Amino acid sequence: MHPMLNIAVRAARNAGNVIAKSFSQPENVEVMQKGANDFVTNVDKEAEAVIISTLKKAYPDHCILGEESGQLSAENSDYQWIIDPLDGTTNFAKGVPHFSVSIALRYRGKTEQAVIYDPIRDELFTASRGAGAQLNGYRIRTGQARELSGTLLATGFPFRQKAHMDAYMNIFHSLFTECSDIRRAGSAALDLAYVAAGRYDGFWEIGLKPWDSAAGELIAREAGAIVTDFVGGHNFEKSGNLVVGNPRIVKALLGKMREHLTDSLKR
Structure with missing residues (x-):
């Protein structure tokens, strides 16, 4: 070590x-x-x-x-x-x-x-x-799911930024109809660790702070996950908007989320 x-x-x-x-x-x-x-x-x-x-x-x-x-x-x-x-x-x-x-x-x-x-x-x-x-x-190692069907996803509600609630719920609805189920357990750090361990297949959340996600981002990446913002870029450290999963799942998540993003969530 x-x-x-x-x-x-x-x-x-x-x-x-x-x-x-x-x-x-x-x-x-x-x-x-x-x-x-x-x-x-x-x-x-x-x-x-x-x-x-x-x-x-x-x-x-x-x-x-x-x-x-x-x-x-x-x-x-x-x-x-x-x-x-x-x-x-x-x-x-x-x-x-x-x-x-x-x-x-x-x-x-x-x-x-x-x-x-x-x-x-x-x-x-x-x-x-x-x-x-x-x-x-x-x-x-992160999970090896190839599509959203059958996946278990994790998320966190934007309780500090409720102005994004309508967009968030539209994203939630779009993903929930495709996956097996979604968990909201209350610790973003553990959500990211669980993606790394293959317990969750993917994760997304709005407006995380650096202390919420810094450790989990590295653990997830080192386990084979991709970490992006809501448009597939690398602005998540500034925006706090994260999407995490293996490359296929992140691509699928971004595809389903795209049509529901407001301008502020694209930054």
């Missing part, structure tokens, strides 16, 4: 221990609203502090971008850690056991290392650029 990935795994497991312990003690969880339909708990903040402490101890000169703490700059650093301490906060706060820790490392703008950890199932998804993706140390 790459030394920097090893540190990321240590940070993710440390945060996972905090989250799992708190999940078993719901009376100690404090939920706060930080934006429209956007919540944070004291556990998000505690887990992020544990991650930052672990990373800073090993790499004090690296830059960190955290969902809760924002940008922690380091002068002239080519390295940036992107962390989501608890992806699936609403699930966690409601007692739904489906959430994850997501940590990615970028070097000069390219994601090089990635970890997604599910502390409830003790499933650790990892990837290093050019070295493939793994689940608990075993190589994983």
Whole structure:
């Protein structure tokens, strides 16, 4: 395992221990609203502090971008850690056991290392650029579906951007009539990891943040998936609009989505 990935795994497991312990003690969880339909708990903040402490101890000169703490700059650093301490906060706060820790490392703008950890199932998804993706140390590959018929897709509702709801529902209807079924489980990081592991055949979502998707993008790509924006381009890091799956499934998804895209979703 790459030394920097090893540190990321240590940070993710440390945060996972905090989250799992708190999940078993719901009376100690404090939920706060930080934006429209956007919540944070004291556990998000505690887990992020544990991650930052672990990373800073090993790499004090690296830059960190955290969902809760924002940008922690380091002068002239080519390295940036992107962390989501608890992806699936609403699930966690409601007692739904489906959430994850997501940590990615970028070097000069390219994601090089990635970890997604599910502390409830003790499933650790990892990837290093050019070295493939793994689940608990075993190589994983994305599914081999050749068409939408029979596929299981995953998505996330645009709960932060409800102005896109009509377009989203049109896309949903178009895809639902073609595939076997669609899941909306509440953790984009795990959705991407599940595409990498072949559990889901494809995934799409509107308006994800870097901490939602940075680790999952690399893990999915290293497992053989394609990651694009809604028009098949590479603007997803700016727009947050992702389509993920094997090459045939991504082509099919984009084809079905195309007629329902508004101008803002094409950017």
